[in-house]
Amino acid sequence: MNDRTSLCRIDDIPDGGAISAEIESSTGGFSLIVLRQGERVFAYHNECPHAGRRLDWSPGKFLVKDGVLVCAAHGASFDVASGACIGGPCRSGLAPVQLRVTDGDVGVGGALE
Template sequence: MSVSAESPREYFAICEVEEIPRGGARAFDLAEPDGEGQKPFRIVIARNARGDHFAYRNACPHQGVWLNVGSGTFFDETGALRCGRHGSRFDLENGTCVSGPCEGAHLQKIGVAVVTGDVCIHGVTLVEDDRAWDDDDTMDITVPPG
C-alpha cells in the first residue's frame, strides 16, 4: 500500500474579514490536541495598512507571555507590534523581533489566507470542540492609536 506524502490542506475559518480593521489585530483563543486531551492555542491575527493578514502564535519569544499581556493591546504608541511585558517590538509582516530583549528571535508564524470572506488559518491542527478553559478579557480586539 502506498501513502501519499501530500495531504489536503485544511483551512480553519477564524473570523470574517471585516472583524479585523486595517492596521488592527485580534486575539483568538483556540485549542490544539495534547495527547488525549487539548491545550490552549492562542493566536493573534493582525492586518497591515494595506489590509494584508498576518497570523502568529500569541507567545513572545522572550518569555512566552501573550503579546497583549497587561494593557490588552498589541501595538505601541508608534503602531509597532510589541510585547506588553518588556517591550520587544516585532516586524508585523515577518514576526522578527527588531528591538528588545529577544531581538533577532521570531514569533511563530501561522499560515493565513482569506477564503470567501473568511480569514482562515492553515498548517495547524486544531481541536474544534468546546474548550476546557475560560476566555480572558485581555483577548479582545485592539487597534493601534492614530
C-alpha cells in the same frame, strides 16, 4: 490543526491593528494574534520569544502602531509583516501560522490569497 478552521472575517480585524483568536487542539489549544495591513493578514502564536508570555496587555488588546507590534511585558518589538524581532529583548522572531483568506473569511492553513 484543521486546515478549514475559520478564525474571523477580515473586516473583524482593524486595519493596522490586531485581534486574538483561540485555536483548539488535542494538547489544549493555543492563542493566536491576527494582524491586518490593508488586505494582508498575518498570524503568529501569541507568545513572546523573550519570556514565553502572551503579547497582549489585556486579553485580546495589543500594542500595534506603524507596522510594529510591541510586547506589553518587556517592550520587545516585532515587524508585523515578517514577525522578525526589530528591537528590545528577544531571542528570535514570532512563530508564524499559515493563513488563507477566501471571500473575506480568514482561516488557518492553505495559502494566503
